[in-house]
Amino acid sequence: MRILPRLKTLLGMLVNEVKPLPVREVAERLRVSRRTVFRELANIDRVLTSYGLEVGSHPGEGVFLEGTAAAKSKLLEDLVSLGSQDPADKQERHHKLVLAILRNPGQKLATYAEQFHVSVPTISHDLDEIEDWLGQWRLELRRKSLTGLSVAGTETAIRRLILHILYDSRVSPGEPGNYPHPDIILDLQDSSEELNPLLSWMTPQSRDTLNCYLAVMVQRVMDGYSLEEDAALANESGEYGDQAEKVAVVIQEVFNLTLNQAEKTLLAIELSACRPNALEGVRKGSDQADLMALAEKMVAGFDPRLAHQLYLDNILIEGLAIHLRSALVRIRHHIELVDPLLELLRQNYPDIMARCRSACAVLPTDGEIISDDEVILVATHFQAAILRLADPGENQVVLRVGIICVHGIGSSYLLASQVKRAFGSRIITEVGWHDDPDKWPQYDFLISTTELSNTDLPVVVVPTILAASDIKRIENHLSLQQKIGASPTRQPENVLEGLSQVEDLARAGRKIIEGFRVITLSGDTPFPALLERVGRETGHTPEAAAMIQNGLEEREKIASQVIQELGLVLLHCRTGGVDQPVFILLNPEGGFQDPYYRGTKTAVAMLVPQTARREVAEMLGAISTALIENPTLLLAIQNGGSEAVLAGLQKVLVDFLVHSSLEKLKG
Numbered sequence: 001m002r003i004l005p006r007l008k009t010l011l012g013m014l015v016n017e018v019k020p021l022p023v024r025e026v027a028e029r030l031r032v033s034r035r036t037v038f039r040e041l042a043n044i045d046r047v048l049t050s051y052g053l054e055v056g057s058h059p060g061e062g063v064f065l066e067g068t069a070a071a072k073s074k075l076l077e078d079l080v081s082l083g084s085q086d087p088a089d090k091q092e093r094h095h096k097l098v099l100a101i102l103r104n105p106g107q108k109l110a111t112y113a114e115q116f117h118v119s120v121p122t123i124s125h126d127l128d129e130i131e132d133w134l135g136q137w138r139l140e141l142r143r144k145s146l147t148g149l150s151v152a153g154t155e156t157a158i159r160r161l162i163l164h165i166l167y168d169s170r171v172s173p174g175e176p177g178n179y180p181h182p183d184i185i186l187d188l189q190d191s192s193e194e195l196n197p198l199l200s201w202m203t204p205q206s207r208d209t210l211n212c213y214l215a216v217m218v219q220r221v222m223d224g225y226s227l228e229e230d231a232a233l234a235n236e237s238g239e240y241g242d243q244a245e246k247v248a249v250v251i252q253e254v255f256n257l258t259l260n261q262a263e264k265t266l267l268a269i270e271l272s273a274c275r276p277n278a279l280e281g282v283r284k285g286s287d288q289a290d291l292m293a294l295a296e297k298m299v300a301g302f303d304p305r306l307a308h309q310l311y312l313d314n315i316l317i318e319g320l321a322i323h324l325r326s327a328l329v330r331i332r333h334h335i336e337l338v339d340p341l342l343e344l345l346r347q348n349y350p351d352i353m354a355r356c357r358s359a360c361a362v363l364p365t366d367g368e369i370i371s372d373d374e375v376i377l378v379a380t381h382f383q384a385a386i387l388r389l390a391d392p393g394e395n396q397v398v399l400r401v402g403i404i405c406v407h408g409i410g411s412s413y414l415l416a417s418q419v420k421r422a423f424g425s426r427i428i429t430e431v432g433w434h435d436d437p438d439k440w441p442q443y444d445f446l447i448s449t450t451e452l453s454n455t456d457l458p459v460v461v462v463p464t465i466l467a468a469s470d471i472k473r474i475e476n477h478l479s480l481q482q483k484i485g486a487s488p489t490r491q492p493e494n495v496l497e498g499l500s501q502v503e504d505l506a507r508a509g510r511k512i513i514e515g516f517r518v519i520t521l522s523g524d525t526p527f528p529a530l531l532e533r534v535g536r537e538t539g540h541t542p543e544a545a546a547m548i549q550n551g552l553e554e555r556e557k558i559a560s561q562v563i564q565e566l567g568l569v570l571l572h573c574r575t576g577g578v579d580q581p582v583f584i585l586l587n588p589e590g591g592f593q594d595p596y597y598r599g600t601k602t603a604v605a606m607l608v609p610q611t612a613r614r615e616v617a618e619m620l621g622a623i624s625t626a627l628i629e630n631p632t633l634l635l636a637i638q639n640g641g642s643e644a645v646l647a648g649l650q651k652v653l654v655d656f657l658v659h660s661s662l663e664k665l666k667g
Helices: 005-016 023-030 034-043 045-051 069-082 090-103 109-116 120-136 155-167 182-190 192-199 204-222 238-255 261-272 288-302 304-310 314-333 341-348 350-360 372-390 409-426 437-442 468-484 492-515 527-538 542-558 614-629 631-639 642-665
Strands: 054-058 062-066 140-144 148-152 399-404 427-432 445-448 459-461 518-521 568-575 582-588 602-609
Touching: 005 023, 005 034, 005 062, 005 069, 023 034, 023 062, 034 182, 045 054, 045 069, 090 109, 090 120, 090 148, 090 155, 109 120, 120 140, 155 204, 182 192, 182 204, 182 238, 192 238, 204 238, 204 261, 238 261, 261 314, 288 304, 288 314, 288 350, 288 542, 304 372, 304 614, 314 372, 314 614, 350 372, 372 409, 399 409, 399 437, 409 427, 409 468, 445 468, 459 468, 492 582, 492 614, 492 642, 518 527, 527 542, 527 568, 527 582, 527 602, 542 568, 568 614, 568 631, 582 642, 602 614, 602 631, 614 631, 614 642, 631 642
Parallel strands: 399 427, 399 445, 445 459, 518 582, 568 602
Antiparallel strands: 054 062, 140 148, 582 602
């Protein structure tokens, strides 16, 4: 028979009492809520039935055990013989020993030796190893002959250590000896109705991590270890302060526990460290422009050869910016990531990790080390972008596939890109969200990383990183659906919306063609003068011209726009200085003479309006990609031939518009 600690304690209380126990008293003695007591009483029959016992109650008096004295004696005998479960190995013993010291400080070595069924010298040797390990967490093990063992350090560091132990697969909440008590975790699960509306925006993995933090927070506050005010954190609540207040209200109602302001501040920090589960509609704070600029610096650090293409990938830039909002908080406050996807990514994408570490090197971390887990999440964004670049972009489109992934933005687009790369023009892929089933009917079938029970659509369940067998299963569904045909259930307003988007793209393409021109420059034009000329040629007012010039200057600070491998200067930025996309050619007589240009012969300027739709940026991205993949277009630009450049430009835009129009009109 296996009985968890809380249930064992409850049974011991009931079997030793001769009169009814009020539920309130039971809750106080167990240090749990009344709700937890009622839940345990409802499940207790599974243990009592085999003894011929049951729980009785007297209104106004409390609960008691009904049965013979012999049956109660047998139950008590078995409870005593259960004891505690021994740790499986030394590491688990170390973890449980630390938790035992934190839970009940001041004990002597012999107490822990008896608890873990080992000798006193073994416990002493364990403590020697634990002492060094605690130092990594900025904590100190104190051994006093009179006051016993204790762990010293900040309360925040102690909680980080407890969370790390809980995240370790060898120690799971609910097992004997764990901290916090499993009833706290179960109470939090029972509070999902109150918490879900507040926390539904985060990934399931972040929600699980936050639940662990909440459980540890509740346990520590119950044990008298509330956080003290920290001046360094006083202004850290940020945009999540109001949400932290609302979560604190739920905690007070469930546990009858009032959190001080320091607890609410750290709770707000924990919330800001959680990853959002969707790209669209994610809150964009006042720091969005700074995060976008930081994302662009990461692109330059990732691979300078691809930077000019990746800069125009809005999904990458916006996805990185949103990811950075929580990642920088985690790095700054030593908040550990927990996600089963991380190890899988580490195994499958070792080749991209070095470049992603270079990309992360630009992050402002105040000297804090960026963990490989954080680098891996950045890798999902870049890997998805690389796969998008590799998409051949053929025109035939058949089925619309919804990609449903619970692991976050980067991995969602990574999965979508793998699927698109595998099946090309046979499908249209679109990232959907696991908590928004109302939008699923627009797809012909779904590819998901988790089981979906609330849909009649065909669903292929796959891991985030596809193996050959996964692609084969998708192929089988795709072939079947192609025989059935695409779903005709498309709402008229969706068709109209698609037509509107196609019109917007066509209008933007026409503006690029109409605005294209070749501007002749003096060969001795210095680089700052080149940027000034672009602003003057494309900005309709002096203010707009200055805005364009400043944008190009900022871009140059991030990474040089002189692409020696292509033999040209590729000037590009998002700017409020233009209201339509711009593509112009700047042709110096005899080539650029200033050494800064590194022997390049001509320059191209591509400008995206600050408020442009994602598809417009993708249109210019298609032009940027063509500079590498279409030698004829690149040669025409290098030679400065306006007619040849215009012809090549028109072909790129037509191909892009045809492909995009088919996707939009598919529904």
